[in-house]
Amino acid sequence: MSNPRFSIIPAWIVTDGRLKGSDLKVLCLLGTHTNKEGWCRRSQVKMAEQLGCGRSTVQDSLNRLADIGAVEKRKVESADGRDSAHWYRVILDRAASSNAFGAWDADDEEEFGPISETSLEAPPAGIPAPPAGPEAAPPAGSGPAPINDSSLTSSPNEEERERDRDDEGEENPKALEKRFRKWWSTWPTYATDTEATTRRAWLDLTPDQRKACEERTADYLATAKAAGRKFSKAAATYLSERAWERLGERTGAMVSANAPEAYTAYSRAGRALLLAELLKPERYLALNPIEQKIIDDKPEKRDLIWRDKREKQGWPEASKLIDTTMQRKRFNVPTRIVSIGQSFDKVKVGSEVWQAWQRLHHRRCWPWLPAPEGLEWMQFPRLPDAIEDLDEACELALSEFETALREGRDNDHAA
Template sequence: MSSPRFSIIPAWIVTDGRMKGSDLKVLCLLGTYTNKEGWCRRSQVKMAEQLNCGRSTVQDSLNRLAEIGAVEKQKVASADGRDSAHWYRVVLDRAPISDAFGAWEAEDQQEFGPISGDKSGTPPAGRPAPPAGPRPAPPAGPRPAPPAGSGPAPINDSNLTPPVERSEREPGLGGEEEENPRALERRFRRWWATWPTYAVDTETTARRAWLDLTPEQRKACEERTADYLATVKASGRKFSKAAATYLSERAWERLGEKDMQHSGQAPEPYTAYSRAGRGLLLAELLRPMRQLQLNKVEENIIETSPEKGGMIWRDKREKQGWPEAVKLIETTVQRRRFHVPQRVVELSKDFDKVKVGSDIWEAWQRLHFRRCWPWLPAPDGLEWMQFPRIVAHGESEADLDDAVERGLEEFAGRLNEGRGDDDAV
């Protein structure tokens, strides 16, 4: 038996941003071996051999494809209770309307099936006969009626209609069809990228809440989310609302006219080299560290070389423990600016200028190292950086380390004044 020549996969998945690594290769491999109904029974070990990768890579891709909605899995248990090769179905754009299958079957029967009965149009068993009498004439219109014949009626299924024509034929829809899954996914991805907690939030839950909104609510959400975020920042409150909570509560609807006017005022942007920018950076670093877990590679390295555990954990904390702080540092290094809540601007006005490379500058660097905090590098030519004011007693390293710890604690105390436990850093 010759090898299959084609692979059938849904076109929308090719540009989906959730695809990773070998996902597309695994999907194409499944699409190569699908049967007439779209199902394929394939061993993960065999797929891994064909793709020249590990079985775990194939398994991860299959799980991700199932979560995205591109593949449906059907488990199969062997007689002795152990897992056997599963059935997989490549999910195409969407299920066609129920009448379409009947029309396709009728068309196949006419072209390939045996000739039986007379030409009077006797319906197959199990299907109701058409009502007696002449067929009603089609409604008048600019297009000529199709020629009469004994074959099945043309299939009017939007799955077979090109998107451009479909948008022209479906009244009430804009340029992007509201119920088009790909259009909704693109809009969700654009909105998701603007949400402050997206790096640590649950994307699947947020997407489900997004799809639960009505078209009008989604549009209002897109238009007013920026106003909502600006209002929260201007108030100086800690931002911790999950995206799914924001969407399900429709929090943007609670913005009053006063809030809208306030959010319309564009605050001055800063970098982390400024007093206000350093204040916001420290405020983010003073938040609890994000919960971290080692991946398989890191676990294997530590198991083989335990002495590398400290280095691996430090690197992980510095890069992933405080994602919002890392984002502020990256923004500054890329010579871009960000907005700072007015309350933080006020609290950081008394920060001191510290000469780059000085003993105090190095003391602040040691504080960051002790806490596994990411450090903002000083670019060439930058002479001064801003830090909370300290009162140094003595000039030894221990004295300076103690002074910067107390200076940071004093700033954290002022940052938390007048705020409840839920808002505390």
């Protein structure tokens, strides 16, 4: 397919609160290449080149779209062990939820429900009314003739809008379900939550509690993100605990004061966040059949394959920060980490200290942020005094930074 004019994607995904970053662009790109059955075969490397981003960004978006239910993947493994383009299908229609048919029945009751006696009084369409009797029509009244003014009568559309307004009542089941769906779609664990449990927790709230939940959830999430916490609370737990009430009567100014700022990994704050992500536990990795076959055939390549895999996939959030920086874009850094990073020192690119930090990353199989041409300085934790071995000094500096991170998290939890 060359120069496609359209991209076919499902309309429901556009407003889905689980979308992040380049997800929608990746989906639109797939939608420009699908066949009649919705399938296309695309290379992640080529997609990254077209979108001007890293391959890991495309891969994360594809995984997230698959989790949401907008994309289906079918892997293709080549016989020679090289990466091969996979098949992707854009899913246009979502599977109906357990209570969807009940809501649809309520909408269609007027059209398909039992016929009332009053509706039987009118003659069926297409049958003429009976002829007029022999008696004369009654005389016209003394008043003026009625005015056929559309502004004085209610149109069917206006009556429908009135019914919709009535449906917004607090105790109306249809309105409650609509509000529940709208709120739940914004929650971070929406994709993995149990629908029945979450809905039950929602319905257990009082009307005032539901209203407060809708109004305060965004503040709660912003505060949690600014504190640098990794979110894992299920929506049902959040509702049952009424966690938004812990915010107290914070003003909008206080919330904005804790909002994260944007940096690159070349800055003190950006490097601090990058190291904070690298200090988190490594992601569980397993060899795919192709990698295992290569190692079985050539055992001497085992360390090389594992190192490459760990550097590229072991710390996905850190790799994403590096990709963002290399694309000359910025990312948000929590104020707590910005403060810790203020103590970092400038290190000249190519110097002995810079090389010592590079060796530390190599020993830990961490991804390394390359220095672009023309960049003279990078930021790293300050080295302790009176230690001649630079490798040992870097390890101690990193340990002190990790301690500062831990103390900051403990203070947040205590607050």
